[in-house]
Amino acid sequence: MEYYNFLCIDIIGSSIEVDTQLNNIEDLLKEIKDFLSTANEGELQTSFTGDGAIIWFRKDSILPLQLALKIHEKFPQCTEEQSFGLKIGIARDKVAEIQSAKSILGIPVWGKGPTFARRLCDLCDDGHILLDENAYKYFIENYGKITHDQFGFNMVDGRFFQDLGEFFVKHRKPVHVYNYCNTKKGKELFSFGNMDIPRDKRGLIDRIDINPDLVVPFDLFLESEALSLKKKIDNGKEIVLLDESITNLYHALFEDAKQYDSTNLLIPSKFQEYQLRTSYLSCQANMIRRARHEDFKSVRIMVLDKLLILKDWQNSKTRDLSTDFFRWHKEWGVTLLQIDPDRSLEIVRMLEDKLPTFYLKSTQMGFWKEKYVMQFEKFGTSENNNSDKRNRIWISDSNAQYYKNSELFLQELLSSKELWEIQFEDKVGVDFVKWDHRY
Incomplete structure (x- = not known):
């Protein structure tokens, strides 16, 4: 079993009119496809769900964070310009490649990586980008001093990460969660993420x-x-x-x-x-x-x-x-x-x-x-x-x-x-x- 990065994204907005929601989904999926088209074939595998996607990054890179930022740049969250809400969960863990798992997850892997990405996504409120501890440490340790050309700032600067501690997202299994966000616009910086602590969907009892x-x-x-x-x-x-x-x-x-x-x-x-x-x-x-x-x-x-x-x-x-x-x-x-x-x-x-x-x-x-x-x-x-x-x-x-x-x-x-x-x-x-x- 090897470590891989996974990203899960969902659209929020069940109360939005069907036609509007369909247009939102189409716009989002097009942005994801356009961004990922530059990646070499075989580096990733994507499964598009009804209102989002789960992506398996088969090669270690900073692509998951880049994609999250690109989506928030294109579809601003927690601002007056927000047209629809997005939830993004990013996790890193060991998985095994099993073809039979494709019928369950949409991607042929089995392990904690895609499962935790899905649970982090479920934990999100509008605009959150949440990471598990493995993903956070991987990005900080490998890309912490790099200013990315595409965005013009160090996208893995420690100031963008909030340590939220452990959340028991399912079956009382703890996940150490980090919130990736910036609400202070600058010359190069744009607003991304959500500064608020996510509502614990499983309730306080599972957190304490x-x-x-x-x-x-x-x-x-x-x-x-x-x-x-x-x-x-x-x-x-x-x-x-x-x-x-x-x-x-x-x-x-x-x-x-x-x-x-x-x-x-x-x-x-x-x-x-x-x-x-x-x-x-x-x-x-x-x-x-x-x-x-x-x-x-x-x-x-x-x-x-x-x-x-x-x-x-x-x-x-x-x-x-x-x-x-x-x-x-x-x-x-x-x-x-x-x-x-x-x-x-x-x-x-x-x-x-x-x-x-x-x-x-x-x-x-x-x-x-x-x-x-x-x-x-x-x-x-x-x-x-x-x-x-x-x-x-x-x-x-x-x-x-x-x-x-x-x-x-x-x-x-x-x-x-x-x-x-x-x-x-x-x-x-x-x-x-x-x-x-x-x-």
Whole structure:
């Protein structure tokens, strides 16, 4: 078996009138045939499908990228001049030449090359040119310093490739995907490709290596917004969630967790109201129940003035909710701590001065150890408020810088000498004692 390059191309536009679509297909196929006519006979083999083509390049060359660029030059994508959408997938892998495979693929080969080219094409949105890792490395390593005469620029310059990471495009088989694009026109450059991350057609569940038990809660949480949400998470953008969705998110995040710590800016009664809407503490209790052992530790740090906490419990209108809050933490063994907001801010400033990469979206966070951190801008805000006041969050996994920064912040909080433990007894009420730092 030998390595070969494969290109798959499809036209998008099922809603276009039949006659117009036929003309588009004819124009595209003519452009492909004209471009490939310069290649020597036997260097490639093409199978024209109903609305595109799959091409087997039997000789190593830069022709696949050249063809993709030529097509985008002739039929601009993601611009006002776009007349129809195109999807292009380019893959490189070992294949065996088997004549019987022609009836299935249209070309007499069998292996991952044409299969991955087809799957990359399926993954594309309008205007995407997607490559697998083998094709990307082949072009970069062999043509990275060549300025191609036909286009007048180095078409394999690293700036044209976006590393999109792994996509599980079928049967949970990962394909490392690169996006080939340029949206900045120049003297020689024209616009090609699509800068946006492609919508993951198989859904987020197939992209994340998570416990199978989490599939249902993640499906419920993500609903139809899964793809745009994952893109936002990848780019570190904020997310606005309504109560039903955030309930399912908490279910998913707590499901496979072993340890959880958090900071909180809400007074106890408001926190408890939020719990009643979202089952936040119920999800945490289920985690504690599953992870129950003698050495189990969990803390919730209240970043509030002591007086606010006391007044909340003393107020007859909020006492019941406040009492439920304190009872829950006592029953489930979650240590309640208190630190003044000014001291918390001093810790943030100290870390910012000490570490150039330190930055937090918010000091209000939930920290699932070795898994995720979720930072909140308006934790506990009702979904009935205006959208600019809703609960905005940022989720980061354990490999992300935000997770590492959050871990540092929590470590500094927990080592502070100005940390107090909140103790509660029904008949006595709320008391604050210096924390012994046993954690």
